[in-house]
Amino acid sequence: MTATVTAPRRGRTSGSGIRRGEALAGWIFTAPVIVILGIFLFIPVLMALWVSVSDWGGRGSPFSGNVNFVGLENYASVTTGEGLTARDFGTAMRNNTWYVILVVPLQTALSLFLALLVNGAILRGRGFFRTAFYFPSVTASVAITVLWLFLFNPRGPVNAFLALVGITGPNWFADPRGIFHVVLSGLGVREGPSVLTGNGFLAVSWWNWGAGPSIAMSAFILMAIFTTSGTFMLLFLAALQNIGPEIQEAAMVDGANAWQRFWRVTLPQLKPALFTVLTLGLIGCWQVFDQIYTGTKGQPAKTTLTPAYLSYDAGFLDQNWGQGAAIAFILFGIIVLFTILQRWVLRERPVSRRRARQYELPARPATASPATIASRQVPAPPDPAQTPGGADDLGKGARS
């Protein structure tokens, strides 16, 4: 700590007289944020943690003397119990799992595709197309749900368009059949083998797990893709704009065709953006609530029930506060788990021998992606903003 006046005046020097009030000011400036986050985020989570292991019934304070600690009973009754909430939880998990499996890859692929389409520098009307794709993302989920209920009503526009091509559209939001079961019954299979119908997970048989999302849920899946692709397109677009043309050009000189250039050159450089999009998509997909509350309340036949909605339903409508809170924490756990898993899957790996041989480089343990190696084959770009080492950072985070 240098207190001398001649020391370089950096933000970190402290102790000089001129900066005396800083500590106090620092606390005063951050106080509103700390207090509000503490009261409405940190304390609530602790309270709910207590409620999830207590038998509080919703009357009076959860900290009063007649509320008892029941351990993991609420968690157990949700996950392994025989009651209604347990069956509903299994169904909600099944519904949301299918929602995640279909929405996350489709929204990622579509938004990347849209970003690649509107990225072209020579494209006319770029602004218009971007606006068109992004606009649904700023609209409230309630408003979009209302619109979706109209579009997918039995005599609505979607079915009218399907009728044009000779398809009789389903009664979307009232049809509980799983889409894979619809396909199977089309092939004549109406009953699953007893191995699948007799056994199951979370009080739902494997046969029902395999039913796929119901037709009602499929409408929500399409809606999720419609509303999120714009936001994620912008993220991909930002990443694409940060890629210098040099590597592309080098790959072109080396004779790579467009497809190879996309897979081997562009995509590896988009990895940080891909990571962000997948993580945000996963986190968002486990939180489906507004749509269900506005649209179907979990119907038909509970096939649009999601854990988030069930948590609300168990607490606020059934007064099962302990179970509702337990569901919320299970959901939190799932989201955290997926984020960690994601990070692990997309981590930077050392280049494999086979891959290294392809690039005619000695295999080395350094954290280098094919893109990094590709960038080493081109001379350092003259642009000072793009230092030669810049490409090494791509794996850790997008340059902003």
Added chain:
Amino acid sequence: MWWQIGLYALLILISLIYIYPFLVQLSTSFKSDAEAAINPVSLIPQVWTTAAYERLFLRSDFPVWFRNSAIVTICVTLLRVFFVSLAGYALARLNFRGRGLVFAGVIAVMAVPSVVLLIPRFLVINQLGIYDSYAGMILPLLVDAAGVFIMKNFFESIPASVEEQARIDGAGTFRIFWSVVLPMARPALITIVILSFQGSWNELSHFIVSTQSPELTTLTKGVAGLASGALSQGTQYPLKLAAALIMTIPVAVLFFIFQRRIMNSSQGAVKE
């Protein structure tokens, strides 16, 4: 040449898919109930009627919902911008013990998904005795960890020499923040305004768990109720779509005013 025509055809087709729902929403809101059912696809009503809007504004609680949404959104946006930039400035520039801890806490908080907070928030709001009041609706939304993060990053990008000058001239910390640094932070502030406005205007779950009385119903809550059948006999698509449309207008206006900024916000060094 041919691939370019193909590209444009594809782009136009996709944007039609994205825009058509909103156009059909607009036109259906001017149709009669019967026409909305018989002729759902057309973009031009055979008979124009403003019945849905009259019903909403003259014979329903819709104006109350709109007012509540406006009150909450304005309060949240103004105060959030202020609090978040104060904290962002302190975390970026002011030296105090525990700064790292505060920042780590804010980041950790960002990881808690809002849906997980439904029951917890209700519990605290109830305990504090602000259930079913504007305070309960507004206070929890006043702070947003992502906003603190954005402001901190922005303030760090402003050269420190700017403040040194003011400090030598004898300005206090708040004075420097308010009259020197904050005006320079306009791009970041606009981002926070957009995020806060959009977030609180579109918020649903928090209002469900913090209020119950009809006088405090917001647009999102009211329209969600409409969708699931309140106020209506039969389907009444024009009414529901009109309500959803009006709800979209303020966000759309903001979007089109700041469009360039929103679209380019994360594009840094675009070479155009």
